[in-house]
Amino acid sequence: MSTQIRKPFDLVVAVPFAATLVLILVGSVFYPQMLGLDYLSQQLQIAAFLGVIAMGATIVILLGHIDLSVPWVLGGAALISTTLAGTGDPTLTMLAIPAALGFGALIGCLNAVGVVILRIPSMVWTLAMNSILLGSSVLYTGGFNPKGEASGLMSFVATGRVLGVPMAFVLWMGVALVLALVLHRTGFGRYLSAIGYNEKATYLSGVSTPSVLFAAFAIAGVCSALGGVLLAGYANQAYQSMGDPYLLPTIAAVVIGGTSILGGSGGLVGTIGGVFFITLLNSVLSVMQISEAWRNITFGLIILVMLLIQTLRRKEG
Amino acid sequence: MTPNDPPIVRLKGVTKRYGATCALNDVDFACHPGEIHAVLGENGAGKSTLMKIISGVIPPTEGAIYLDGTETTLASPRDAVARGLVCMFQELSLVPDLSVRENLLLGAPGSGLGRLPKTAIARAQQVLAQIDGRHISMRARVADLSLAERQQVEIAKALARNPRLLILDEATSALNASVVDKVFDLIRAESARGVGVLFISHRFHEIEALADKISVFRNGSHVDTFANGAHDYSAIIGKMVGQRIDDLFPPKSPADPDAETVLQLEGFGWGEALQDVNITLRKGSIVGLGGLDGQGQAHVLHGLFGVLKNTSGRIVLEGRDLALSSPKQAKQPDIGIALLPEDRKTEALVLQQSIRANMQLAALGTDGVRASDPALYQPYLDALELKYATLDQPVGQLSGGNQQKVALTKWLALKPRCLLLADPTRGIDVKTKTQIYGLLRQLADAGTAILLLSTDYEEFIHLCDETHIFYDGRVVRHLQGDEVTANNILSAALNMPATEMGAEVAHA
Numbered sequence: 001m002s003t004q005i006r007k008p009f010d011l012v013v014a015v016p017f018a019a020t021l022v023l024i025l026v027g028s029v030f031y032p033q034m035l036g037l038d039y040l041s042q043q044l045q046i047a048a049f050l051g052v053i054a055m056g057a058t059i060v061i062l063l064g065h066i067d068l069s070v071p072w073v074l075g076g077a078a079l080i081s082t083t084l085a086g087t088g089d090p091t092l093t094m095l096a097i098p099a100a101l102g103f104g105a106l107i108g109c110l111n112a113v114g115v116v117i118l119r120i121p122s123m124v125w126t127l128a129m130n131s132i133l134l135g136s137s138v139l140y141t142g143g144f145n146p147k148g149e150a151s152g153l154m155s156f157v158a159t160g161r162v163l164g165v166p167m168a169f170v171l172w173m174g175v176a177l178v179l180a181l182v183l184h185r186t187g188f189g190r191y192l193s194a195i196g197y198n199e200k201a202t203y204l205s206g207v208s209t210p211s212v213l214f215a216a217f218a219i220a221g222v223c224s225a226l227g228g229v230l231l232a233g234y235a236n237q238a239y240q241s242m243g244d245p246y247l248l249p250t251i252a253a254v255v256i257g258g259t260s261i262l263g264g265s266g267g268l269v270g271t272i273g274g275v276f277f278i279t280l281l282n283s284v285l286s287v288m289q290i291s292e293a294w295r296n297i298t299f300g301l302i303i304l305v306m307l308l309i310q311t312l313r314r315k316e317g
Numbered sequence: 318m319t320p321n322d323p324p325i326v327r328l329k330g331v332t333k334r335y336g337a338t339c340a341l342n343d344v345d346f347a348c349h350p351g352e353i354h355a356v357l358g359e360n361g362a363g364k365s366t367l368m369k370i371i372s373g374v375i376p377p378t379e380g381a382i383y384l385d386g387t388e389t390t391l392a393s394p395r396d397a398v399a400r401g402l403v404c405m406f407q408e409l410s411l412v413p414d415l416s417v418r419e420n421l422l423l424g425a426p427g428s429g430l431g432r433l434p435k436t437a438i439a440r441a442q443q444v445l446a447q448i449d450g451r452h453i454s455m456r457a458r459v460a461d462l463s464l465a466e467r468q469q470v471e472i473a474k475a476l477a478r479n480p481r482l483l484i485l486d487e488a489t490s491a492l493n494a495s496v497v498d499k500v501f502d503l504i505r506a507e508s509a510r511g512v513g514v515l516f517i518s519h520r521f522h523e524i525e526a527l528a529d530k531i532s533v534f535r536n537g538s539h540v541d542t543f544a545n546g547a548h549d550y551s552a553i554i555g556k557m558v559g560q561r562i563d564d565l566f567p568p569k570s571p572a573d574p575d576a577e578t579v580l581q582l583e584g585f586g587w588g589e590a591l592q593d594v595n596i597t598l599r600k601g602s603i604v605g606l607g608g609l610d611g612q613g614q615a616h617v618l619h620g621l622f623g624v625l626k627n628t629s630g631r632i633v634l635e636g637r638d639l640a641l642s643s644p645k646q647a648k649q650p651d652i653g654i655a656l657l658p659e660d661r662k663t664e665a666l667v668l669q670q671s672i673r674a675n676m677q678l679a680a681l682g683t684d685g686v687r688a689s690d691p692a693l694y695q696p697y698l699d700a701l702e703l704k705y706a707t708l709d710q711p712v713g714q715l716s717g718g719n720q721q722k723v724a725l726t727k728w729l730a731l732k733p734r735c736l737l738l739a740d741p742t743r744g745i746d747v748k749t750k751t752q753i754y755g756l757l758r759q760l761a762d763a764g765t766a767i768l769l770l771s772t773d774y775e776e777f778i779h780l781c782d783e784t785h786i787f788y789d790g791r792v793v794r795h796l797q798g799d800e801v802t803a804n805n806i807l808s809a810a811l812n813m814p815a816t817e818m819g820a821e822v823a824h825a
Contacts, residue, residue: 206648
């Protein structure tokens with residue numbers, strides 16, 4: 001059943017891609033190596049970590065909700081997978097990735113319980129969930145960096161290459177493709193956007209809105225967990241606060257990609273552009289030896305500017 | 318008061334567009350000092366847009382506004398009030414959580430940064446006293462007032478601002494006749510002092526009693542302006558509608574009391590709010606649900622659509638007991654119940670999405686229906702003559718009547734066995750009404766069982782085959798055939814005993 005609606009090509013989706021291109025071209029004037037294959041393929045690999053997480057975040061934001069539990073779902077998944085793989089037991093090592101993803105799905109469902117059944121704003125509920133996960137992991141590790149290591153498979157998907165293309169990037173594109181198919185081939189994408197605009201009318205159209213919300217938060221949880229598995233594979237360990245630098249850039253990537261923070265309009269393709277832009281900007285800023293503090297300020301400003309543009313566009317419309 | 322005075326306000330070539338929709342089209346309009354000017358038109362004719370432009374709420378897309386002969390731009394409602402253009406809007410503009418006194422002072426001339434002029438209060442109290450509002454305490458919270466009392470406060474608030482032009486948009490819709498008379502006396506007194514009055518009302522006798530001049534709008538254009546009394550009712554309606562509508566309602570088919578039962582409610586209830594309701598819905602009949610607002614009739618529709626939890630009693634559909642838990646379940650073809658909700662904008666449609674997306678939303682997830690098939694929708698779009706640019710147009714750009722057509726089409730596409738309608742013609746223009754009535758009768762004749770909640774008793778008399786009147790969560794009267802009269806409906810709605818005469822006629 002194809003339910004896709006043909007729309008005139010929306011320029012908003014092209015903006016982050018164009019901005020990325022400009023960033024590369026301008027950057028290459030000062031640092032010619034930016035046009036090199038090595039640099040670009042390394043950027044694709046780094047972008048994939050953020051990209052996988054941002055796919056899930058896009059789905060939740062389309063609903064008009066937000067998932068602030070990203071950092072510690074990511075951290076928790078990294079902890080679980082490296083702990084299991086660190087035992088050296090072949091069965092447990094095999095279970096490392098599925099267990100981590102299952103953990104993400106579980107937390108996603110718990111997020112949905114708060115939002116759907118208890119009717120607590122997602123911003124508050126998922127933030128509280130993040131805090132609970134943080135506390136739990138400190139209790140478990142005693143506040144030290146946990147022992148453990150990545151399994152071979154984890155290292156391969158995070159750092160491996162297939163025909164020169166980073167495996168992590170292939171995985172990200174795979175996730176994006178599967179989600180895009182689910183969104184467009186079933187009613188799921190339509191439900192997400194309809195709920196984002198008007199949940200009541202969608203429910204009264206005979207849509208099981210609770211199931212849609214549960215599925216969306218679960219998908220977001222799995223995506224964050226997959227991000228954690230990739231990062232743990234990349235670093236060959238889990239460490240405290242490894243997810244913290246990912247929350248703001250995730251939201252920034254979704255918003256830069258043209259998805260409305262209020263829900264309803266937007267999509268995965270724009271977010272992919274947003275992820276490229278954020279990753280390259282981060283890289284350019286660090287090559288230019290701009291401090292972490294200024295990078296944070298830059299991301300905050302970019303989000304504000306994008307929100308401002310969205311607001312102005314809504315007023316015009 | 319001579320025609321040579323420059324008009325208080327004059328619009329020249331004013332056009333207002335919202336996206337592709339043109340709400341006002343090249344309108345010339347003027348209101349002179351001392352003139353009571355009635356503005357008539359169907360919903361969507363552009364009256365409210367006109368008033369919003371004159372009171373500074375929205376700027377015109379094209380054209381000019383002249384105040385006392387000088388071209389002016391109205392920057393904001395505050396700017397308009399400062400220039401003496403005071404509007405009392407249809408949507409009441411009082412802040413519910415503030416007291417009457419605080420509301421009267423909000424935005425009063427000369428107020429600001431904590432300075433609240435006391436003179437406004439005195440004037441407002443005087444006005445309230447004149448229109449039977451003496452009992453309204455200045456300290457009462459607006460939220461605790463009745464709709465009529467709020468309208469009285471609105472009127473007092475507007476007059477306390479010393480308007481030069483007073484705009485009344487359906488200002489008296491909730492007031493009873495004796496209060497309306499007093500409001501009119503007040504308006505006449507204001508007009509004698511040289512204040513211009515713009516007056517929107519749907520009650521013809523009020524316009525006849527009050528207006529000096531009448532302007533008719535249709536589809537965003539100014540059709541005609543003439544002196545009160547120059548045309549009779551039917552000529553005025555002809556101008557409003559653009560064509561004469563002889564029969565608002567389609568002819569009724571003779572009701573068949575032995576027709577197959579589609580749906581039966583037995584002792585149906587929901588907590589305290591709805592108790593012991595028994596309704597039988599037969600193939601081909603339209604059954605009305607009436608009563609004052611909020612007497613439980615809406616719960617019947619919601620209960621039948623699976624929205625309510627923990628209902629009591631039985632719902633029997635074609636011989637089998639149903640336990641409904643969600644709208645998703647209710648819409649499946651093995652049950653086939655559809656609900657057109659009461660509020661188009663928040664419950665029936667996703668305004669930001671396209672016509673197509675809205676129509677498909679109910680069909681998506683219904684077993685055995687291919688939502689993307691345009692053939693599902695086209696017959697109903699044709700029957701209802703939906704006016705649209707493309708199906709990709711956001712529904713929010715359509716007029717109220719056309720929005721309702723989309724909402725109806727969305728459900729009719731599923732070919733429901735049982736169609737539940739919550740006041741489907743509220744706030745809709747006459748032409749769309751006739752189209753909806755005609756379609757409902759056709760559907761009934763084709764075998765759809767229809768349950769119609771309405772606030773317009775004409776619909777019970779002319780469209781429904783039988784009617785249940787609700788009071789305090791129960792059915793207090795079941796009216797059929799000749800019993801369905803305006804008198805019986807109203808007395809039942811107020812839970813008064815049937816009038817002797819009505820009863821006699823019914824049993825004669």
